[in-house]
Amino acid sequence: MNALFKTLQIDAEGTETLCPSHHTAMIEIAGHRLCKLCAKETVHHSHATYKNELQQRLLQQKINNSGLNKRYMNCGFKNFLIESPAQENAVKQCQNFAQQIISDHYPNLLLIGTPGTGKTHLSASIIRNILHNSTKSARYVTSAEIAQKMMDTWSDSSKSEKELIHHFSSFDLLVIDEYGLHDRHEKRLEMVHKVLYSRYDQMKSTLLISNFTLQTMQQDLGVRLWSRLHENNLIVVPCYGNDRRIT
Numbered sequence: 001m002n003a004l005f006k007t008l009q010i011d012a013e014g015t016e017t018l019c020p021s022h023h024t025a026m027i028e029i030a031g032h033r034l035c036k037l038c039a040k041e042t043v044h045h046s047h048a049t050y051k052n053e054l055q056q057r058l059l060q061q062k063i064n065n066s067g068l069n070k071r072y073m074n075c076g077f078k079n080f081l082i083e084s085p086a087q088e089n090a091v092k093q094c095q096n097f098a099q100q101i102i103s104d105h106y107p108n109l110l111l112i113g114t115p116g117t118g119k120t121h122l123s124a125s126i127i128r129n130i131l132h133n134s135t136k137s138a139r140y141v142t143s144a145e146i147a148q149k150m151m152d153t154w155s156d157s158s159k160s161e162k163e164l165i166h167h168f169s170s171f172d173l174l175v176i177d178e179y180g181l182h183d184r185h186e187k188r189l190e191m192v193h194k195v196l197y198s199r200y201d202q203m204k205s206t207l208l209i210s211n212f213t214l215q216t217m218q219q220d221l222g223v224r225l226w227s228r229l230h231e232n233n234l235i236v237v238p239c240y241g242n243d244r245r246i247t
Contacts (some may be wrong), residue, residue: 026044029092067140067175068124077126084241087118093237094122098129100233101136101173101205107233110209112214116243119209126207136172144182147191161194169198171206179210180220194208200228214238 012027019026019035063073074130077095082088090111097109109126111119127138147170153159168174176192183189199206206229210217214236218226 003175031146033054043162059132062132063128066127066131066138068127071209072120072124072140075121076128077125080118080121080125081244085224086238086241090118090122090237090239091125093235095129097235098126098133101130105232106172106203106205107235108205108229109235109237110132110214110217110229111207111209111237111239112212113218113239114243115211115238116245117241118244119239122144122237122239123177123207123209127173127175130173137170138173138175139168139171140175140177141168142182143180143192144178144188146176146195147188148184150194151187152192165194165198167205168195169202173207174204175207175209177209179208180212180216183226189220193221196211196221196225197228200231201226205232 007116015026015028015033017026018024019038022035022037024035024037026035056100068075077091080087080091082091094109097107100107111122113119123140125187127140130136130138141184150161150164153161153164174195177193179192185191208217212220221229
């Protein structure tokens, strides 16, 4: 503190007045009395506040860049409405999945069930949990987006299919929503499966969301992909019940 005063050429005089908080002699600067320890605490608090605000801004930026749209940006485990033991189990399974990724494991997850049962909400909760509690990366995308982006490279020489596969394989977690909805064309499905194969090779976790039944998922993915998804533990979370969007 004294060095700072010397650097700024500030004259500081000692006083006999004691700081009521620290009971140490205060100093007088330009007619104002202050405690060195109080000043240090104020600077430390300001730094801590700035650091916390910076971390919050960085976290929000990571969430903004995660691919989640506005509707699911603030979805979390705490605001997921639990109305049945099955939903409570789904939340616990998803929390466990997120924790495994944070702990440097790479399981895969299937969220399957009927529309409006909170599957996308749960996937957003997983993404937010991972981004908030680790330095891992997580990205949300639909199967239709993957297929379309890759097919667009066929008419755009500035991009390549290989580069896009590498991009989608770079995230520690990739959430692929609406699997089986807009990817029924054989070529589109092939694009999505290429990403799944690449993520397997890179030992990265994938979360698939679908309205398919488990049996249909197995058939659609095929024997080879189905086997690969199981290698590092495949967690299957069924989501069935009333459509929350309607009820």
